[in-house]
Amino acid sequence: GAVVSQHPSWVICKSGTSVKIECRSLDFQATTMFWYRQFPKQSLMLMATSNEGSKATYEQGVEKDKFLINHASLTLSTLTVTSAHPEDSSFYICSARDFSREIGLFFGEGSRLTVL
Amino acid sequence: AQKVTQAQTEISVVEKEDVTLDCVYETRDTTYYLFWYKQPPSGELVFLIRRNSFDEQNEISGRYSWNFQKSTSSFNFTITASQVVDSAVYFCALSEAGAAGNKLTFGGGTRVLVKP
Numbered sequence: 001g002a003v004v005s006q007h008p009s010w011v012i013c014k015s016g017t018s019v020k021i022e023c024r025s026l027d028f029q030a031t032t033m034f035w036y037r038q039f040p041k042q043s044l045m046l047m048a049t050s051n052e053g054s055k056a057t058y059e060q061g062v063e064k065d066k067f068l069i070n071h072a073s074l075t076l077s078t079l080t081v082t083s084a085h086p087e088d089s090s091f092y093i094c095s096a097r098d099f100s101r102e103i104g105l106f107f108g109e110g111s112r113l114t115v116l
Numbered sequence: 117a118q119k120v121t122q123a124q125t126e127i128s129v130v131e132k133e134d135v136t137l138d139c140v141y142e143t144r145d146t147t148y149y150l151f152w153y154k155q156p157p158s159g160e161l162v163f164l165i166r167r168n169s170f171d172e173q174n175e176i177s178g179r180y181s182w183n184f185q186k187s188t189s190s191f192n193f194t195i196t197a198s199q200v201v202d203s204a205v206y207f208c209a210l211s212e213a214g215a216a217g218n219k220l221t222f223g224g225g226t227r228v229l230v231k232p
Contacts, residue, residue, distance in 0.1 A: 044222045107161040
């Protein structure tokens with residue numbers, strides 16, 4: 001079964017509103033989680049690295065004030081898309097590393113955001 | 117900087133045909149990991165394989181096989197006797213080793229369409 005869960009799996013919102021997406025590690029503690037964005041028919045691009053108890057590290061070109069990341073506990077990271085616009089419509093997917101497992105990199109199911 | 121290239125954007129085959137997906141990577145790291153993921157229309161990423169840079173043995177898992185050629189920086193994936201359920205987008209990915217690793221650089225993906 002899934003060991004990393006995302007919520008919501010899909011969301012539709014109006015332009016200008018903020019949307020929060022949660023990424024949870026279900027049976028392990030994750031000090032580091034990663035957020036990716038995937039536009040339709042494109043590849044996955046790393047947006048940021050979420051670090052528990054400290055600031056996220058953003059990739060070049062990703063607006064940190066627009067994509068707020070909070071990793072307040074060892075099992076939860078949240079991505080908030082602030083003042084969303086139609087161009088933010090995308091598939092957002094997180095991953096987390098479980099160092100206790102040999103191949104311990106797990107992806108969430110993804111969250112599809114549509115901004116009207 | 118790391119880079120992964122999947123030259124084939126889309127491959128269409130008839131059921132029972134074999135299909136090979138190409139993946140070429142670039143990295144300055146001497147230790148790294150290579151991955152293949154399957155992304156069906158539902159969007160979730162399905163882990164297929166991880167290979168570390170020191171293990172050049174080819175691997176077979178059922179109808180899937182992988183050919184890692186470090187000399188040519190390639191990690192190709194073959195589906196033997198393809199089935200309709202194999203229709204999906206397949207991503208090759210690369211990560212650095214170490215505790216800070218497992219943030220992945222993805223290739224552009226190859227869409228495989230298996231026709232009955």
